[in-house]
Amino acid sequence: MVSTARQEEPRAAFRSFAQAEILPRAAEIDRDQRFPEDLLRRIAKQGYLAPWLPRESGGQGMDFVTYGVLTEEVGRACSSARSLLTCHGMVTQAIARWGSEAQKRSLLPLLAAGQRIAAFALTEPTVGSDAASPQGTAVTAGDRLLLNGEKSWVTFGQRADLFLVLARYEGETSAFLVDRDSPGLTVSPVDGLLGTRGAMLANLRFEDCLVPKKNIVGKPGFGFNMVASEALNHGRYSVACGCVGLLRACLEASVAYTATRRQFGTEIREHQLVRQKITDMMINLRCAELLCRHAGELKDQRDSRAIAETMMAKYYASTSAVRAAGDAVQLHGANGASDRYPVARYYRDAKIMEIIEGSTQILQTIIAEFAYTDLPAR
Amino acid sequence: MNAVDPKSQIRDYLERVTRHPDLRDDQNIFDDGIVNSIFAVELVVFIEDRFNITIENDDLDFANFASIDAIAAFVARKTGAA
Numbered sequence: 029m030v031s032t033a034r035q036e037e038p039r040a041a042f043r044s045f046a047q048a049e050i051l052p053r054a055a056e057i058d059r060d061q062r063f064p065e066d067l068l069r070r071i072a073k074q075g076y077l078a079p080w081l082p083r084e085s086g087g088q089g090m091d092f093v094t095y096g097v098l099t100e101e102v103g104r105a106c107s108s109a110r111s112l113l114t115c116h117g118m119v120t121q122a123i124a125r126w127g128s129e130a131q132k133r134s135l136l137p138l139l140a141a142g143q144r145i146a147a148f149a150l151t152e153p154t155v156g157s158d159a160a161s162p163q164g165t166a167v168t169a170g171d172r173l174l175l176n177g178e179k180s181w182v183t184f185g186q187r188a189d190l191f192l193v194l195a196r197y198e199g200e201t202s203a204f205l206v207d208r209d210s211p212g213l214t215v216s217p218v219d220g221l222l223g224t225r226g227a228m229l230a231n232l233r234f235e236d237c238l239v240p241k242k243n244i245v246g247k248p249g250f251g252f253n254m255v256a257s258e259a260l261n262h263g264r265y266s267v268a269c270g271c272v273g274l275l276r277a278c279l280e281a282s283v284a285y286t287a288t289r290r291q292f293g294t295e296i297r298e299h300q301l302v303r304q305k306i307t308d309m310m311i312n313l314r315c316a317e318l319l320c321r322h323a324g325e326l327k328d329q330r331d332s333r334a335i336a337e338t339m340m341a342k343y344y345a346s347t348s349a350v351r352a353a354g355d356a357v358q359l360h361g362a363n364g365a366s367d368r369y370p371v372a373r374y375y376r377d378a379k380i381m382e383i384i385e386g387s388t389q390i391l392q393t394i395i396a397e398f399a400y401t402d403l404p405a406r
Numbered sequence: 407m408n409a410v411d412p413k414s415q416i417r418d419y420l421e422r423v424t425r426h427p428d429l430r431d432d433q434n435i436f437d438d439g440i441v442n443s444i445f446a447v448e449l450v451v452f453i454e455d456r457f458n459i460t461i462e463n464d465d466l467d468f469a470n471f472a473s474i475d476a477i478a479a480f481v482a483r484k485t486g487a488a
Contacts, residue, residue, distance in 0.1 A: 126463055126466070127463065128463055129463075246463060246466050247463070247466040247467065249468065250466045253446040253447065254446065254447065254450070254466060257446070257447040258447065261447065330451060330454065330455055331451070331455060332448045332449075332451040332452040332455060334451070335447060335448050335451070336448075400425060401422060401423045401424075401425060
């Protein structure tokens, strides 16, 4: 993102780590559809999994603008690595905001250190954008709950130790923490994805899965409108900032290629239609950076407008990333359609960004509402 | 400190974001379908920000947020003004 002097030093450190540790393995992660455990451990060791948590919870007390810069630099290197930060961060933030004191005390330090990896189980085979209406159920069984149902497309579900799960409980949507080794939980890997192929997605099946009652997050009935919404707000910010990194990667790859590729006796950067695409990429990158920075500042100020501004940032950054990645492939010609250059991966990863944490169409529907309610106050 | 009383601030905010200009003080904004889930999160952040309080896990009760009267009473309890 657009850095102030305050972010320049951390940005240099984030970029140095991402370029040295993540970027060289991005193609391998995409090809193998696996996220290397040693890389996950390195990211955790850097304290990058939940650095915005206060120090007493194991975090670094990092402000959200700086955290956005971290997410951007990771996203610039590898969208699957950014997915790890996103899904783990969503659950961690939901617990930090709405977890019981016991949940916060026992889990946050472990999550911050990466000693436990968390994943968000929201989507079901028949429940996508209408996520407030899960079909899965939880019923009381003594001092425990019996969970039944299925969850789909759970990012890092193959690797996670802990799941935040939404289900109907006493007729209301509620959120639960479920350990991976809970009896009655089956985790099935999902392969063959279009993009973020190293994000180790899984489907979950709960069959009379036993969960302690104390694992409810928030209160029954607040599972979607508070707990999941907190996670999704965090996830949208993370994805938006990751898209800024992806936009930057598209621009950098396109500038490098068009500066050396020669056709018609000159570098192709001299052709006007090539320059038009570079210009669009650069302006869209700058706009997305500024939107993310603004959203981050509002989050740091705990301003209620952060929710709307984060949605706008996510919408703009993800749609811009798809256009930029498409243009990057086009500028590379046949080379762009091969795995010799990273832009084909960028193209596939970018499309995922338009689907996750609120699809483009859902955000278009919601953002318009803010126009009717917020503009009169400004 | 805002000189306008809490109930008026809550009313101004709710009427703007719900686009319901004639909310009754005791009108249940959840039962009457006036608010959605996106708004619920924003409402919590608004209350925390405007009245400088922290809404905890234990405060999650629709009764605390159901109407202008309910929110004003909740704020008064949290700020010790009740």
